[in-house]
Amino acid sequence: MATPHQDTGAGHPFGDDYRQQRSAQQVADDRAEVCEQVANLIRRRTDEAFRRRFFASLQRRRDDRRDLHQFEVVRVPGSTETLVVRNELLMRSELADDRRIQDLLRGYRLRRDDDLDCEELEDRVVRYRGGDTNARGLNDIASLLRRRHGPATVNHVVPLGPVGKGMAGPKPADGLPPFPPPPRPARVEPTSPRTVVAIIAPPPPAP
Numbered sequence: 001m002a003t004p005h006q007d008t009g010a011g012h013p014f015g016d017d018y019r020q021q022r023s024a025q026q027v028a029d030d031r032a033e034v035c036e037q038v039a040n041l042i043r044r045r046t047d048e049a050f051r052r053r054f055f056a057s058l059q060r061r062r063d064d065r066r067d068l069h070q071f072e073v074v075r076v077p078g079s080t081e082t083l084v085v086r087n088e089l090l091m092r093s094e095l096a097d098d099r100r101i102q103d104l105l106r107g108y109r110l111r112r113d114d115d116l117d118c119e120e121l122e123d124r125v126v127r128y129r130g131g132d133t134n135a136r137g138l139n140d141i142a143s144l145l146r147r148r149h150g151p152a153t154v155n156h157v158v159p160l161g162p163v164g165k166g167m168a169g170p171k172p173a174d175g176l177p178p179f180p181p182p183p184r185p186a187r188v189e190p191t192s193p194r195t196v197v198a199i200i201a202p203p204p205p206a207p
Helices: 024-046 048-062 099-107 135-148
Strands: 071-074 082-092 111-113 125-129 152-156
Touching (some): 048 071, 082 135
Antiparallel strands (some): 071 082, 082 152
């Protein structure tokens, strides 16, 4: 049975809810913006020099922000870059109690930080901070720990915003129409003019 909001076919899932209200010039301007962002996304994937300049600019923007995590870039040959929090190493709690691991990390001047700001992980993960080892060196230390002892890793950063999207973030299109109001729920008529509810319970025990 057809409904008022049924798809009308491939490419038109909303029917006439969002009619085109942009002028031909506005459509052309939006298309040019989209093409530029697509070209930037492709360039970021293929142009290594561009990516280096791009990540360096993001790092400079955070230099004076002590309230934000500083990050570094780990470059692996034959792969894309990985963003990691500067001077941080994560591992399972049971590894942090191993004397051999403690001696190793002490040699790199990494100190244990039990404040993870994540209650769900406090009994499972330990964070080490400090030292002057760069991100590539910490990644090598994490690899060594994984091979010899168990789960350990650098603290990865999930790239969002301009890293995985447009250079200047999302941009609204010109001439957007107002959103249609939500549909009103259908009125359900009772099947009978009167509904009787009976509650049956055992009698209370005798005093």
